[in-house]
Amino acid sequence: MTKEGLQSDTTRDRVLSTSAGLFCQHGYAGVSMRKIAESCDMKAGSLYYHFSSKDQILTEVLNMGIEKVHAAVAAALRESSVDVSASDRFRHAIAGHLHALLEYSSFTSANVRIFRQVPPSVQHSTLEVRRRYEALWDGFLGDLKSQGQLRNDVDIRSFRLMLIGALNATLEWFDPELGDITELANRYADMLANGIFAERCT
């Protein structure tokens, strides 16, 4: 890799990270190439040396967000596969999601907040990455169920949708500077695994 290649990469990365923050704060249409450039101490025209369009920047931002979370959950499951109880693996997977979600929040909350308002072509180019992440959870939850760890009447897809929805919503109120993410994960895992009622009921 050449020197020019490396330098180009770091400028690219700075643009992507800055854009992510702007997209999640102002929405797709609320972010202009001029504003992205200004936040990077550049001029708008220069961005087109690195990216062919605003939509290309957006696509890369969205995919990076999902990939960060996917990698964190996959690692959590890999590192706790033997000699670990089902509830601990569940807890670790949730902690992986929340840590990546809240620590790369510019990239991840761009996904959560603006996915439905970006052009269909951009939505389409992130679908595969999204499906792979859903499949990771469905696989894990399916394993738990076939081991008899889950109640038989729990539908895995419904639960996965509820779980990811609940976790992603923490972006709207949790501040990693003020609270402990691991503790948050433990609370959520406990409520989701055991429920909140004193007595289980039908």
Place this chain on the structure above:
Amino acid sequence: MTKEGLQSDTTRDRVLSTSAGLFCQHGYAGVSMRKIAESCDMKAGSLYYHFSSKDQILTEVLNMGIEKVHAAVAAALRESSVDVSASDRFRHAIAGHLHALLEYSSFTSANVRIFRQVPPSVQHSTLEVRRRYEALWDGFLGDLKSQGQLRNDVDIRSFRLMLIGALNATLEWFDPELGDITELANRYADMLANGIFAERCT
């Protein structure tokens, strides 16, 4: 109320309902007064007879969304206060939220999707309505807890945030044309009240 007053109200309502759909689909900045007008078979200038600005339209849309959900949950709690088990009241409250959320989805998903990307002045003017809704849930959950219906180690604010996050996320995938909202509510209420694990664990 005069005839003119009534006619003005229906035009206002048409504009609000159309705008809600556009805002939740395209985001705050992605919706122009010209597009709102076009979707209402009007011209942009005419909108300013009914509203003083784009932000005023947005503010009314956001508040209407929360108020619809608030009213539905309040009604569900009112109608099931006597002779109804705690888990049934819980179920009914969740059903109230989901029914209003998904049936007035233009107004409600404008809230869920774009609240963080609207101008701070608009955010501010919806805060009171949002707080009142949170207080409704905190009151109900606090009652359940003081009656001993909830586990002692469950934190009400954490659970309320998790609950509302999980419910609101259904906007992103549930289609009321294809599925039964009451059944969805029952599934969610069951998973949240009882947990998903076969055996409760620490």
Place this chain on the structure above:
DNA sequence: GTCTATACCGGGATAGAC
């Protein structure tokens, strides 16, 4: 690799005719 300059389009809001 970044700049300036520019083409072309569309934004919110207002004024005043009808």
Place this chain on the structure above:
DNA sequence: GTCTATCCCGGTATAGAC
């Protein structure tokens, strides 16, 4: 109550100098 016309600003993207 709705229209047209207009003001002024800012959008994406390109061309070509440096």
